[in-house]
Amino acid sequence: MKIAIGNDHAGTSYKQKIVAYLEAEGHNVTNYGTDDDGSVDYPDFGHPVATQVENGTADFGIVICGSGNGIAMSVNKHQGVRGALCWIKEIAVLAREHNNANVIAIPARYTSENQAVDMVKAFLNTEFEGGRHQRRVDKIACS
Structure with a gap:
């Protein structure tokens, strides 16, 4: 699977742990995030x-x-992007299943690195x- 990842200064260590997991699972990861803790602007990486x-x-x-x-x-x-803010595993599951x-x-x-992984x-x-969820997802995009 091809996965793009991006982070600002608050997420550098999280990204490193997530990328290590993804690569160990055989995923192809493209890193668009910062690699240090210096203050940056999150839109530049999102x-x-x-x-x-x-x-x-x-x-x-x-x-x-x-x-x-x-x-x-x-x-x-971005058109066709459905980004979900998730803070626990159950929300991540519902974001995929329903949205x-x-x-x-x-x-x-607000999460630990292990929770993030x-x-x-x-x-x-x-x-x-x-x-029934498809009908709702279809209504997310503006025509």
Whole structure:
């Protein structure tokens, strides 16, 4: 699976742990995030991830910032991107099952690194249920 990942300064260590997990699982990961703790602007790292998902070069995206909100707002500006802010594994599962989310946004200041990896595992291993949820997902995109 091809996965794009991006983070600001709050998510650097989270990204490193997530990337190690993904690569160990055989996924192809493209890193658009910062690799240090110096202050940066989250949209600069969220937009490239969303672009990859939007144009189909990545199957899924993972974005990380302090609250998860700013980077989620950034990725959701892209057509066809359904970014879900997740803070526990169960929300990540529902985001996939019910919303067909294709980007997970993780709040680094409100989850542990292990929780983040668990959310990513759940997110990537959960299928969209379709059915009644498809009608709702179809209404997300503006025509």
